[in-house]
Amino acid sequence: MPAPKVPVSRSDAHSWLITGPLLLLGALLSLPILLSDSDTTRPGDNEFGYALVLLVLATLATPMALRFDIRRQALVTRMDDIPVILALFYLSPWLAVGVRVIAGLIWNILGARLTPHKLAFNAASHFAGIATANVIVFAFGLGSGGSPGTWLVLAAAVFAGNVVALSAIAGVMVLLQGIGQLPYFLRSSLAGFAVIGVNIVLGLVMLLTLQASQWGSLLLIALAVVLGVLYRSYAQFFRQHRSLTEMYALTRDIAATNHDGTLPDVLLARVRALLAADSATLWLPEYGRHHEVLLSARFDYQGLLDSAPTPDLFRQLAMRTGNTVVAGPKSGPPELQSALQEARVKDIIVVPLRSSGVAIGTLEVAGRLGDKVVFGKDDVQLLETLSVQAGAAVENSRLVDRLQFDANHDALTGLANRRRMLEALGEAMTGRGPREVVAVLLFDVIALREVNDSLGHDAGDQVLIQVARRLRDLAPQGALVARVGGDEFAVELRTVSADAAVAVADTLRAGLRDRMVIDTLTIDVDTNVGVSIYPDHGAEPEALLQRAIVATYVAKSRGIVQMFNAGLQSRSVRRVGLAADLEAALNTGELEVYFQPKVALQDRRLVGVECLARWEHPVHGQVAPPDFVSVAEHTGQLSRLNGVVLREGIRRAREWADAGRSLTVAVNISVRTLNDADFPLQVSELLDEHGVPADRIILELSEEELLRSGRGIPALKRLRDLGVQLSVDDFGAGRSSFADLSRLPVQEVKIDRTFVQGMATGASDLAIVRTVVDMARHFGLAVVAEGVESELTLGLLEDMHCDMGQGFLFSRALPYERFESWLQVQADADPTVAPAGEVRWLRAVP
Numbered sequence: 001m002p003a004p005k006v007p008v009s010r011s012d013a014h015s016w017l018i019t020g021p022l023l024l025l026g027a028l029l030s031l032p033i034l035l036s037d038s039d040t041t042r043p044g045d046n047e048f049g050y051a052l053v054l055l056v057l058a059t060l061a062t063p064m065a066l067r068f069d070i071r072r073q074a075l076v077t078r079m080d081d082i083p084v085i086l087a088l089f090y091l092s093p094w095l096a097v098g099v100r101v102i103a104g105l106i107w108n109i110l111g112a113r114l115t116p117h118k119l120a121f122n123a124a125s126h127f128a129g130i131a132t133a134n135v136i137v138f139a140f141g142l143g144s145g146g147s148p149g150t151w152l153v154l155a156a157a158v159f160a161g162n163v164v165a166l167s168a169i170a171g172v173m174v175l176l177q178g179i180g181q182l183p184y185f186l187r188s189s190l191a192g193f194a195v196i197g198v199n200i201v202l203g204l205v206m207l208l209t210l211q212a213s214q215w216g217s218l219l220l221i222a223l224a225v226v227l228g229v230l231y232r233s234y235a236q237f238f239r240q241h242r243s244l245t246e247m248y249a250l251t252r253d254i255a256a257t258n259h260d261g262t263l264p265d266v267l268l269a270r271v272r273a274l275l276a277a278d279s280a281t282l283w284l285p286e287y288g289r290h291h292e293v294l295l296s297a298r299f300d301y302q303g304l305l306d307s308a309p310t311p312d313l314f315r316q317l318a319m320r321t322g323n324t325v326v327a328g329p330k331s332g333p334p335e336l337q338s339a340l341q342e343a344r345v346k347d348i349i350v351v352p353l354r355s356s357g358v359a360i361g362t363l364e365v366a367g368r369l370g371d372k373v374v375f376g377k378d379d380v381q382l383l384e385t386l387s388v389q390a391g392a393a394v395e396n397s398r399l400v401d402r403l404q405f406d407a408n409h410d411a412l413t414g415l416a417n418r419r420r421m422l423e424a425l426g427e428a429m430t431g432r433g434p435r436e437v438v439a440v441l442l443f444d445v446i447a448l449r450e451v452n453d454s455l456g457h458d459a460g461d462q463v464l465i466q467v468a469r470r471l472r473d474l475a476p477q478g479a480l481v482a483r484v485g486g487d488e489f490a491v492e493l494r495t496v497s498a499d500a501a502v503a504v505a506d507t508l509r510a511g512l513r514d515r516m517v518i519d520t521l522t523i524d525v526d527t528n529v530g531v532s533i534y535p536d537h538g539a540e541p542e543a544l545l546q547r548a549i550v551a552t553y554v555a556k557s558r559g560i561v562q563m564f565n566a567g568l569q570s571r572s573v574r575r576v577g578l579a580a581d582l583e584a585a586l587n588t589g590e591l592e593v594y595f596q597p598k599v600a601l602q603d604r605r606l607v608g609v610e611c612l613a614r615w616e617h618p619v620h621g622q623v624a625p626p627d628f629v630s631v632a633e634h635t636g637q638l639s640r641l642n643g644v645v646l647r648e649g650i651r652r653a654r655e656w657a658d659a660g661r662s663l664t665v666a667v668n669i670s671v672r673t674l675n676d677a678d679f680p681l682q683v684s685e686l687l688d689e690h691g692v693p694a695d696r697i698i699l700e701l702s703e704e705e706l707l708r709s710g711r712g713i714p715a716l717k718r719l720r721d722l723g724v725q726l727s728v729d730d731f732g733a734g735r736s737s738f739a740d741l742s743r744l745p746v747q748e749v750k751i752d753r754t755f756v757q758g759m760a761t762g763a764s765d766l767a768i769v770r771t772v773v774d775m776a777r778h779f780g781l782a783v784v785a786e787g788v789e790s791e792l793t794l795g796l797l798e799d800m801h802c803d804m805g806q807g808f809l810f811s812r813a814l815p816y817e818r819f820e821s822w823l824q825v826q827a828d829a830d831p832t833v834a835p836a837g838e839v840r841w842l843r844a845v846p
Helices: 012-035 047-061 081-090 093-112 116-140 148-177 179-212 216-256 263-274 312-321 334-343 377-408 418-431 448-455 457-474 498-512 541-558 571-588 625-634 638-658 679-690 703-708 713-722 753-758 763-778 791-800 816-828
Strands: 002-005 065-070 073-078 277-284 293-298 325-327 348-355 358-368 437-445 480-483 488-495 516-518 521-523 527-534 561-563 592-600 605-617 621-623 664-668 697-702 725-731 748-751 782-786 804-806
Touching (some): 012 148, 047 081, 081 093, 081 116, 081 148, 081 179, 093 116, 116 148, 148 179, 263 293, 263 377, 312 334, 325 334, 418 437, 418 527, 437 457, 437 498, 437 541, 448 457, 457 480, 457 488, 457 498, 457 516, 488 541, 498 527, 527 541, 541 621, 571 638, 605 625, 605 804, 605 816, 638 679, 638 697, 679 697, 713 725, 748 763, 753 763, 763 782, 763 791
Parallel strands (some): 605 664, 664 697, 725 748, 748 782
Antiparallel strands (some): 277 293, 325 348, 480 488, 516 521, 592 605
16 A cells, blocks of 8 residues: 655645544544444454454554655555455454554554654555545445455455555645646556555465465465565565666766766756656866856756856865765765755765766766655666766767867857858858847958968967957957858857948957067057948858958958959849859859758657759859849759759658658748749659658748739649648748639648747737637648747747747758768657656757
């Protein structure tokens, strides 16, 4: 029968709110038996003798228990159901109550040494449970011990008594810890019911044995001893199995988090739960360029705290000696025990983390959950085993951080490199305020070649290092300084206007003109400066940087800070050049198809990709998609461009299907493509060529183009009849409504990214997104939210039951090789839900 250990998160006196009703319930259930005139005593020559034997048996059976830790609560399932069955059969109801309650009190007072509040609660729980069992026996009656009817009545009585006891425990848990713990408690109690079922069967076997011969009691005593040993062995096996399972899960999760920065979260949450501790703390002292890390996971706090509930004394001692530090109420030196008492922590284990034999930090657990339970030798060994994995994981994580730093920074100056600058530009473009512009200030160091030729490359490097240092010191707070070329430096910042950006560029240029001393030589350094701003001069980071470079070239001849303008780069000349180059790129396969994941928000499952064309021009660099799509439209090359992307998408869909990944492939097309009567036939031939089902392909058209596609509706219907899915892209940016869409054969709506990105901070954007999701569901359309870039936005979309999401929070668009690597990482990671209910992120960081 379950025996509770009540938590101490609130005053124990609150338990009377459950104890009182339990006593009242027991009294009310006993009332019908008290008022009855019938003889409820079971036959027996010496009922008090039976009662004494059963009292001894119940007292001995109580310590034989299986313990299930539930948060700060412990559900303990004991063998005392067996003597309860015998007491219900052989004793009168009052003697059965006395045996059950007295046996429980004996153990609780002498063995468990519970507080008065908990002692009263347990006694009331025993009383209510046995009273419930008595009522069932009284109501249905008992026959002979060999009657199946008697077995059913006894089994039902014991089961009902356990349900009452478990309900009392659940009531205390809700009272002391809140209703949020109730589902976890109910799931954990299932294992207890399995043990109760075994106890009932064993009790009935004992009853049949005693009915056959009283000498069978000798066999029952032997059986009881064996069962006690088995119970203890099973309890130990259960704990070991749980520990091994948790260790495997921890190892798996650590391997999956080395590259996403969530190692402390996973490590501390797992360690705290595995050792049933109130807190788990990771401490990594400052080392090299790594700052100090002090993070704690607490039982009653979601997330991590940047502090520890325990004194620094324990961590310093473990770090200094390199040995495990253990302290508790009855263990450890007196000074450590005193420190624990002052911190109001029951006990603690601190284990040093090692890498290559050197201590790099500590891992600790403190405050073993449960009033009478403290950390033991097994817990120390377990934490020492975990520390080996944790130490290796921390060192690997630092190695990954170092590699990532090297990949995003210039080795000579320590500044961000071109790659990091482009990433920062993209982030700034996405996160800028409504009245801000994103500016790129490009500084080209003049006469660096002359310095290299006359003083050597070492002197030239010193010039670059000093320029980098000055820019970093002079740049406004929040600006990013990067080295984007041999003698080119860029500053990315957000400011209020283009004029303000030019003013900052003037200030920085003046600061760089101060003379530099290189090997006792004084050198005058000047720079040419070009400025471009978003959104006026480009919609993509590459375009913005490229136009700042164009402005810098002009600044060389004018000697001023030059703002980019359209006249600096003739659009007509560039378009003619792009048209010829685009045709060559289509012939040579120079265009590349990128893939951006689409994720089902309900279970974070990858369901499809969007194919996006990218063009790295040998001269102009990355050409913005709107630019070369516009060129393709005006030069009659749009069909070829669409064909390249569509063919690549269908081919990859076939490869993913062969690899066991059923992903949909979305391709953007123009309404002009729909005007081509042969387009549906081309799609059908491509699908047949690669053996891809038509419903795996989604063709996306912009909202405004769909409304203007009167001549394209027949093609849309042919595509729909073919089985191809159709999607409305950038919905909400135009003037259409769902009434307009009802005329079109579409199956999906993609909410424009501007509304999705603004919904976390703007009530109107939130209302628009919510309305689109609700209306789309009413019209039977799937909904995809574009531009999901924050966890807050993701949470709002999940609350709305939006179907799918797409955005930088999950992954940017990736070239095929990197997307395949990302897919492999997702396949290697375990996609199941973690025990704490947390879902592992499906995310790529390019």
